[in-house]
Amino acid sequence: xxxxxxxxxxPAQYYLIRKGIPMQSNGKSRISADQLCAGLALFVLFIIxxxxxxxxxxxxxxxxxxxNLATGEPLDSFMDIIEGQIWHYLNWGGRSITHxxxxxxxxxxxxxxxxxxxxxxxxxSYMICILCNKRDLFTFGCAAVLTVSLNANVxxxxxxxxGVVNYVYSTVxxxxxxxxxxxxxxxxxxxxxxxxxxxxxxxxxITGWSNENMGPACFAGTVMVMIYVVHxxxxxxxxxxxxxxxxxxxxxxxxxxAPGNFVRSATIAPxxxxxxxxxxxxxMLRAGTDYLFPSVLFMTVxxxxxxxxxxxxxxxxxxxxxxxxxxxxxxxALSPHYPDRATFGTMVLCIILILRLINRILILxxxxxxxxxxxxxxxxxxxxxxxxxxxxxxxxxP
Amino acid sequence: MNNNxxxxxxxxxxxxxxxxxxxxxxxxxxxVCTYALWDVQTAQGVGLYLAIxxxxxxxxxxxxxxxxxxxxxxxxxxxxxxxxxxHLSPLAFLRLFALYLAFIPAISTAYLVHLTDGPLFVxxxxxxxxxxxxxxxxxxxxxxxxxxxxxxxxxLLYGCGYALAENSDNEHIPSKFSFPRVFPAxxxxxxxxxxxxxxxxxxxxxxxxxxxxxxxxxxxxxxxxLISASRNLQMPGHILTCLxxxxxxxxxxxxxxxxxx
Numbered sequence: 001x002x003x004x005x006x007x008x009x010x011p012a013q014y015y016l017i018r019k020g021i022p023m024q025s026n027g028k029s030r031i032s033a034d035q036l037c038a039g040l041a042l043f044v045l046f047i048i049x050x051x052x053x054x055x056x057x058x059x060x061x062x063x064x065x066x067x068n069l070a071t072g073e074p075l076d077s078f079m080d081i082i083e084g085q086i087w088h089y090l091n092w093g094g095r096s097i098t099h100x101x102x103x104x105x106x107x108x109x110x111x112x113x114x115x116x117x118x119x120x121x122x123x124x125s126y127m128i129c130i131l132c133n134k135r136d137l138f139t140f141g142c143a144a145v146l147t148v149s150l151n152a153n154v155x156x157x158x159x160x161x162x163g164v165v166n167y168v169y170s171t172v173x174x175x176x177x178x179x180x181x182x183x184x185x186x187x188x189x190x191x192x193x194x195x196x197x198x199x200x201x202x203x204x205x206i207t208g209w210s211n212e213n214m215g216p217a218c219f220a221g222t223v224m225v226m227i228y229v230v231h232x233x234x235x236x237x238x239x240x241x242x243x244x245x246x247x248x249x250x251x252x253x254x255x256x257x258a259p260g261n262f263v264r265s266a267t268i269a270p271x272x273x274x275x276x277x278x279x280x281x282x283x284m285l286r287a288g289t290d291y292l293f294p295s296v297l298f299m300t301v302x303x304x305x306x307x308x309x310x311x312x313x314x315x316x317x318x319x320x321x322x323x324x325x326x327x328x329x330x331x332x333a334l335s336p337h338y339p340d341r342a343t344f345g346t347m348v349l350c351i352i353l354i355l356r357l358i359n360r361i362l363i364l365x366x367x368x369x370x371x372x373x374x375x376x377x378x379x380x381x382x383x384x385x386x387x388x389x390x391x392x393x394x395x396x397x398p
Numbered sequence: 399m400n401n402n403x404x405x406x407x408x409x410x411x412x413x414x415x416x417x418x419x420x421x422x423x424x425x426x427x428x429x430v431c432t433y434a435l436w437d438v439q440t441a442q443g444v445g446l447y448l449a450i451x452x453x454x455x456x457x458x459x460x461x462x463x464x465x466x467x468x469x470x471x472x473x474x475x476x477x478x479x480x481x482x483x484x485h486l487s488p489l490a491f492l493r494l495f496a497l498y499l500a501f502i503p504a505i506s507t508a509y510l511v512h513l514t515d516g517p518l519f520v521x522x523x524x525x526x527x528x529x530x531x532x533x534x535x536x537x538x539x540x541x542x543x544x545x546x547x548x549x550x551x552x553x554l555l556y557g558c559g560y561a562l563a564e565n566s567d568n569e570h571i572p573s574k575f576s577f578p579r580v581f582p583a584x585x586x587x588x589x590x591x592x593x594x595x596x597x598x599x600x601x602x603x604x605x606x607x608x609x610x611x612x613x614x615x616x617x618x619x620x621x622x623x624l625i626s627a628s629r630n631l632q633m634p635g636h637i638l639t640c641l642x643x644x645x646x647x648x649x650x651x652x653x654x655x656x657x658x659x
Contacts, residue, residue: 149546150546282651282655285644285647285648285651286648286652288644289644289645289648289649290645290648293645294546294547296641297547297641298550298554300637300638300641301551301554301638302554304634304637304638305554305557305558305634308630308631308633308634309558309628309630309631309634311630361557365557365560368557368560370556371553371554371556371557371560372553372557374549374552374553374556375549375550375553375554378545378546378549378550378553379545379546379550381545382542382543382545382546385535385539385542385545388535389539392532392535392536
């Protein structure tokens with residue numbers, strides 16, 4: 001083999017082997033038919049998703065966030081965002097990180113915002129694959145399909161600009177934060193990532209500061225991990241775990257105790273204790289059995305098949321993800337409103353569990369592939385039709 | 399006297415109680431459904447409409463009659479399949495009841511009463527502009543939630559049955575568990591119902607109901623066969639039933655909150 005070809009081919013082969021793509025005996029890679037189908041289906045889905053983004057203009061709160069919230073003037077510079085977000089924190093709500101980023105995307109214009117939105121959506125699917133410990137095209141495709149087909153409100157959580165930033169963008173860094181703790185449990189012998197003690201501080205801060213249910217749930221997750229490491233594994237607590245946990249706690253405190261939250265809640269008409277309890281119970285029931293029902297149903301069925309049917313045990317990180325999902329759902333009992341889009345983070349955690357179990361079931365029962373493909377194909381079609389429906393019927397709300 | 403009586407294990411005791419618990423839960427559910435149906439049909443004025451048609455002054459008797467008729471139909475829709483498909487146990491009844499409440503689309507009581515007021519052969523208004531792909535999509539779009547729940551659910555049932563067949567010497571599971579012959583029949587029924595919806599538009603709520611009902615019964619039958627064939631699936635069956643019951647109760651609460659006068 002000529003030297004230059006050898007220099008290219010050997011690293012390429014090593015790369016493909018690392019990625020789990022099987023090699024033929026002549027050294028060429030072999031992409032399986034299911035990977036090809038997944039790729040094609042994904043391509044179609046992403047095209048339609050991008051077209052939906054292009055046809056969805058800025059609307060509703062986007063117009064307000066396009067201004068300096070303190071002065072009402074259109075955004076002109078980064079300092080306008082800082083000034084506006086200080087006002088926002090003191091008068092409207094605590095989600096300064098997500099709304100600050102929202103204002104940056106709004107300043108960039110609709111086309112640039114759509115490109116960033118699609119990129120973050122792809123990144124979210126990739127992050128799901130990382131947490132599933134399976135980075136292949138099939139898992140990536142399943143993640144992309146499930147985030148749409150199991151979603152309670154695709155328009156307001158993945159297409160509307162404020163929704164995309166609040167839910168898709170924030171879930172990306174939340175998963176990046178959780179990944180470190182999951183990695184520590186699944187690969188205890190692996191060395192810590194370089195400088196993680198330091199970069200976990202801002203990552204933990206923005207995770208806790210993301211929204212009112214996922215932030216505290218992630219902090220609680222870190223506490224559970226630390227207790228497990230010290231008590232069960234009997235190991236010394238790594239410093240990065242502590243810095244990440246403390247910064248996520250700080251972020252959660254900032255988002256929940258923002259003065260703006262109390263200013264807004266003072267405008268809501270008071271209710272009696274009985275009315276409040278009934279309203280909260282009803283909203284929690286609606287979220288759990290309506291908005292989250294598809295995710296919860298499929299996750300529950302797969303857990304039951306895996307544990308009772310196949311006599312396998314869940315691993316510690318499965319329990320951790322389940323606990324964080326339950327906490328993120330339960331935290332909303334303290335909120336007067338539980339809109340459908342607020343279930344996005346909990347849904348993503350359920351999707352991670354679903355894909356982990358599917359991958360393990362397929363290893364144990366490879367011939368179950370047909371059933372999984374049939375289910376995924378149906379959900380892919382539903383996801384496509386969801387975007388088509390949005391395109392046909394979208395009436396941007398002024 | 400033989401005093402060596404071995405006490406039943408806790409799981410056996412629980413297993414023995416599931417039948418009575420299922421009966422009690424079913425009765426409670428029926429009472430709650432009766433309450434909800436009473437709210438719906440009184441709010442929609444079904445008894446009042448019939449009283450006016452019959453020239454009666456008081457509606458109380460007709461209200462009670464209508465509510466009774468609706469609850470009787472509900473009971474029939476759940477009891478008959480259990481009898482015909484030979485799943486004769488309180489638990490099976492409760493499981494089908496839970497499935498029914500969790501998934502079946504609600505039909506307005508007023509709709510049933512006024513069904514024959516006008517012509518039935520009316521082409522779907524979505525197709526009036528013309529037979530375009532968009533029009534066809536709009537005319538049949540209400541059936542697409544089937545893709546979100548029914549097809550993946552059947553895929554999971556198939557996978558579960560396959561896994562059991564592979565590892566089981568149980569004679570109730572054939573050596574190669576497969577029910578692909580059911581799927582062509584289901585697809586045929588779905589297409590028929592879609593055509594009926596397009597051609598007989600006033601029947602759209604009924605065709606949607608029938609589609610979900612047929613899918614539910616098929617899934618229920620397969621699920622019962624799997625549960626009866628494998629003891630491992632008893633507890634998962636209870637857990638799933640509880641999950642579906644909670645959703646069913648939420649749907650009833652939503653009806654009541656919407657229609658309560």
